Amino acid sequence: MFTTPFLDLPPLASADGSVRLPGSKSISNRVLLLAGLSAGTTVVHDLLDSDDTQVMLAALRELGCGVEADGGAWRITGLGGRLATREASLFLGNAGTAMRPLTAALAVLAATQNGRFELRGVPRMHERPIGDLVDALRQLGCNITSLGEEGFPPLRLAAADTRLNTAQPIRVRGDVSSQFLTALLLALPLVSAEHAVTIEVDGELISKPYVDITLNLLARFGIQVQRDGWQRFVIPQGSAYRSPGSIHVEGDASSASYFVALGAIAAFGGRVLRIEGVGDDSIQGDLRFIDAARAMGADVRSGPGWLEVRRGAWPLKAITLDCNHIPDAAMTLAVMALYATGTTRLDNIASWRVKETDRIAAMATELRKLGAAVTEGPDFIEVTPPATWRAAAIHTYDDHRVAMCFSLAAFNPLVGGAVPVRILDPRCVAKTFPDYFETLFAVSRPGPAGVPVITIDGPTASGKGTLASAVAQALGYHFLDSGALYRATALSARDAGVADTDEPGLAKIAAGLQLAFHDQRIWLAGRDVSDDLRQEQVGAMASKVSAWPAVRQALYELQLAHRRLPGLVADGRDMGTVIFPGADLKVFVVASAAVRAERRHKQLISKGISTSIDDLRADLEARDARDQNRAISPLKPAEGAKVLDNSALTIDECVKAVLDWWAASRNWPAA
Numbered sequence: 001m002f003t004t005p006f007l008d009l010p011p012l013a014s015a016d017g018s019v020r021l022p023g024s025k026s027i028s029n030r031v032l033l034l035a036g037l038s039a040g041t042t043v044v045h046d047l048l049d050s051d052d053t054q055v056m057l058a059a060l061r062e063l064g065c066g067v068e069a070d071g072g073a074w075r076i077t078g079l080g081g082r083l084a085t086r087e088a089s090l091f092l093g094n095a096g097t098a099m100r101p102l103t104a105a106l107a108v109l110a111a112t113q114n115g116r117f118e119l120r121g122v123p124r125m126h127e128r129p130i131g132d133l134v135d136a137l138r139q140l141g142c143n144i145t146s147l148g149e150e151g152f153p154p155l156r157l158a159a160a161d162t163r164l165n166t167a168q169p170i171r172v173r174g175d176v177s178s179q180f181l182t183a184l185l186l187a188l189p190l191v192s193a194e195h196a197v198t199i200e201v202d203g204e205l206i207s208k209p210y211v212d213i214t215l216n217l218l219a220r221f222g223i224q225v226q227r228d229g230w231q232r233f234v235i236p237q238g239s240a241y242r243s244p245g246s247i248h249v250e251g252d253a254s255s256a257s258y259f260v261a262l263g264a265i266a267a268f269g270g271r272v273l274r275i276e277g278v279g280d281d282s283i284q285g286d287l288r289f290i291d292a293a294r295a296m297g298a299d300v301r302s303g304p305g306w307l308e309v310r311r312g313a314w315p316l317k318a319i320t321l322d323c324n325h326i327p328d329a330a331m332t333l334a335v336m337a338l339y340a341t342g343t344t345r346l347d348n349i350a351s352w353r354v355k356e357t358d359r360i361a362a363m364a365t366e367l368r369k370l371g372a373a374v375t376e377g378p379d380f381i382e383v384t385p386p387a388t389w390r391a392a393a394i395h396t397y398d399d400h401r402v403a404m405c406f407s408l409a410a411f412n413p414l415v416g417g418a419v420p421v422r423i424l425d426p427r428c429v430a431k432t433f434p435d436y437f438e439t440l441f442a443v444s445r446p447g448p449a450g451v452p453v454i455t456i457d458g459p460t461a462s463g464k465g466t467l468a469s470a471v472a473q474a475l476g477y478h479f480l481d482s483g484a485l486y487r488a489t490a491l492s493a494r495d496a497g498v499a500d501t502d503e504p505g506l507a508k509i510a511a512g513l514q515l516a517f518h519d520q521r522i523w524l525a526g527r528d529v530s531d532d533l534r535q536e537q538v539g540a541m542a543s544k545v546s547a548w549p550a551v552r553q554a555l556y557e558l559q560l561a562h563r564r565l566p567g568l569v570a571d572g573r574d575m576g577t578v579i580f581p582g583a584d585l586k587v588f589v590v591a592s593a594a595v596r597a598e599r600r601h602k603q604l605i606s607k608g609i610s611t612s613i614d615d616l617r618a619d620l621e622a623r624d625a626r627d628q629n630r631a632i633s634p635l636k637p638a639e640g641a642k643v644l645d646n647s648a649l650t651i652d653e654c655v656k657a658v659l660d661w662w663a664a665s666r667n668w669p670a671a
């Protein structure tokens with residue numbers, strides 16, 4: 001997951017391969033609540049792991065449900081309709097799929113079993129209306145107090161003065177959010193003992209497919225709701241939640257929309273994008289996004305649990321569409337519109353205004369930054385593609401869908417653009433798809449300029465490794481510590497008894513290195529060698545080993561393979577001169593031998609190793625001489641390299657200097 005303040009997507013040019021979708025958000029939180037209300041244990045497979053489900057799991061735990069991770073699954077032991085905890089204060093973040101149904105379930109449980117609960121969330125959650133649901137629950141006799149503004153969270157749910165009135169139909173508005181109806185449908189079986197419970201919808205029900213998911217899952221938990229059109233729903237008398245024992249969560253159909261769009265835009269010339277996790281057996285209405293994508297030109301084939309997408313028409317075709325049935329996935333259409341001929345109009349999307357952010361305003365503002373012409377109305381948006389694409393920093397409003405759909409704008413080279421797209425606060429995708437960007441990068445190929453590379457070369461103990469790693473971290477880029485490859489070769493040679501004069505023997509070892517970099521550690525054939533590699537003797541041997549042309553040749557491809565999306569920061573001696581001569585930014589770090597010897601001395605002292613500064617300095621100078629004078633790939637500044645003398649600079653100052661150079665070279669504002 002990217003936790004950097006921003007993530008720069010370089011211009012991208014094509015896509016193919018296979019992606020597996022995370023579990024559906026809508027299904028995950030409904031299943032968790034139903035399992036939490038049932039008697040007995042439900043094993044939930046393929047649950048989405050995201051902010052919203054974490055919030056729900058934490059809430060269930062707080063309420064006294066059993067919540068255990070079991071391998072890749074979750075074991076939820078439910079309340080069986082009886083409160084285990086009568087008082088709790090629950091923090092529900094920005095998870096509407098937790099706030100609404102928990103409000104309904106806990107309101108009736110508190111009312112009938114003398115409970116007292118407070119539900120709150122992040123500030124944005126306190127701006128998202130819930131009054132229609134509260135009104136419906138008050139008709140029943142539930143005791144609900146708005147602790148802030150009336151009709152918005154935070155809420156207090158308390159014991160009722162009188163028995164709940166389930167004999168009369170409960171009326172709820174259906175034209176603002178279908179989540180209010182869903183919340184009632186999920187919760188009111190709790191009070192169906194004496195009468196069937198009838199819910200009547202006022203106004204035209206929006207987002208009907210989400211209500212379908214609710215009915216489908218209630219059936220899986222033993223509750224058959226009778227429905228009369230979309231106006232009247234009856235929960236039969238004596239309905240009781242029955243755990244299905246085990247349940248699989250299908251992949252998220254709204255998340256699928258980004259990859260369907262990706263295939264339609266970038267899977268051409270024999271390429272195919274395969275999506276695993278949803279298919280033609282899905283219960284999620286957002287899959288009807290496929291029809292809209294087809295209308296714009298996508299070639300989509302499907303089977304049980306899979307989709308395959310190719311580019312069909314190109315450029316895409318502009319459409320005018322009523323999007324009431326696919327409110328979330330429709331945002332993806334607004335970005336597909338950037339690749340269409342003409343103006344795309346999305347109608348009947350008023351619900352966008354009460355989601356994670358005001359999505360109509362957000363989409364309009366951000367699409368315009370890219371150069372698109374956008375008209376917005378109370379319940380529609382019209383998008384005309386840019387005549388000239390502009391590099392833009394996309395504000396994401398803590399809205400996962402804004403972040404995900406705008407990533408598709410990086411394919412602008414396919415329609416004459418050549419600009420990077422900066423996604424601010426990329427972490428917000430954690431709400432539904434924590435690995436979204438990694439998944440996107442795994443199937444995307446860069447445009448003609450390739451994957452961006454920053455090289456940082458310099459002599460030993462110049463601090464370039466620390467600097468390169470910090471720059472990589474700030475940008476969310478991959479990091480190549482090329483010295484580690486030479487050190488690992490030296491370490492392996494030493495262990496295998498191969499002399500530092502045996503060029504062919506060393507080259508063979510270099511070619512067969514089984515190195516892995518993860519969690520800031522380095523693994524050699526499955527062993528964590530991070531500390532061994534830093535030993536002075538290993539460094540000294542690496543300096544000799546690295547002078548052999550056959551060794552350098554053996555490590556060449558391995559180094560190139562680190563150049564992966566979204567970008568690479570590589571440090572060493574010849575990153576800018578030999579390995580990545582076309583790098584986008586080259587830095588050469590220098591510091592006086594005296595300063596470097598002092599730094600190395602401090603490092604060693606802190607590890608409890610005693611040495612003299614003079615010896616260290618002599619050693620560094622000998623190593624510099626060897627690195628600079630060897631016949632092949634000698635240490636020297638690459639052509640066009642920026643020289644950074646860090647003798648008197650702190651690490652933070654060095655990082656800032658490099659990031660400023662980087663921003664200037666890409667025409668971004670300084671970070």
Ligand code: DC
Binds near residue numbers: 546574
């Ligand atoms: O950067 P370092 O101290 O970990 O490097 C160890 C040795 O490897 C160093 O003496 C020179 C050599 N090296 C190299 O020749 N080329 C590189 N790209 C990186 C390191």
